[in-house]
Amino acid sequence: MAKQLDYHTIREIFTRFQASEPEPKGELDHVNAYTLVVAVALSAQATDKGVNKATAELFKIADTPQKMLDLGEEQLIEHIKTIGLFRNKAKNVMKMSRILVDDYGGEVPCSRAALESLPGVGRKTANVVLNMWWQYPAQAVDTHIFRFGNRSGVCPGKDVVAVERAIEDHIPVDFQQHAHHWMILHGRYICTARKPKCNACHVRDLCQFEDKTP
Known part of the structure; x- marks a missing residue:
């Protein structure tokens, strides 16, 4: 060091x-705060290019927490199965989406603590979202x-x-x-x-x- x-x-x-x-600019494709959170969570132990390829069609049909819940875990898996740890990530995305709908009115919270409380979201993911979406340093x-x-x-x-x-x-x-x-x-x-x-x-x-x- x-x-x-x-x-x-x-x-x-x-x-x-x-x-x-x-x-x-960050290299993960997204259209709103929710898809950014999902993309960053999916990128753990995966390349941005691989995530973008998997989410290109996914985000056309599931760009909100409710739409993701409507899509369902099995259909989500079909979209992201080329990404490492896809089954566990799919479970976390569904749990995260349920919490966002039930506790946050379908909106992504803009505090680090609230973000880190979501399944599959650690400090790094929270910081990426705060920086890229809300321009917080x-x-x-x-x-x-x-x-x-x-x-x-x-x-x-x-x-x-x-x-x-x-x-x-x-x-x-x-x-x-x-x-x-x-x-x-x-x-x-x-x-x-x-x-x-x-x-x-x-x-x-x-x-x-x-x-x-x-």
Whole structure:
């Protein structure tokens, strides 16, 4: 784990990220807050591309909690059976939909605690939804952010909560809204796990990673 970078270095890193991609977007397809929650919950241990393929037709017929309940668990399974852990995820989506209908009038709540109380929704999913739908600067730490944060020194931490706190504490507030998207995309396409593309990295000179690839 690299040591925490100083303020000026972090600001320069995110200034470069912003110059390269001013408005970074999440890669999960959705049409409203409900379909975003479902898509993020389905993406655990699955690729965004795989989830998008599975939900392309699903969200045309079940884009609200009530429509999902009307569709039923078996039909939901037929749509998402190409995704890992699909049976357990289908059960959680149905339970989540029932709670949203019964307790929230069919609307997705916009508090982290309420979101985390839903079946299949953890802190990361809640933070993604808060950030992407309500533009709240919540930081959803996934494996890409955890890797980049610890390699570079931008937001080092021994676990995802520590990395999330480091993001909130050390990244300047004017970059907080898009911070996790910049880092996810950077980790997914440049700072990869096995063979990071350091020669294509535009923050290479500021990064503390000692095993940079040539």
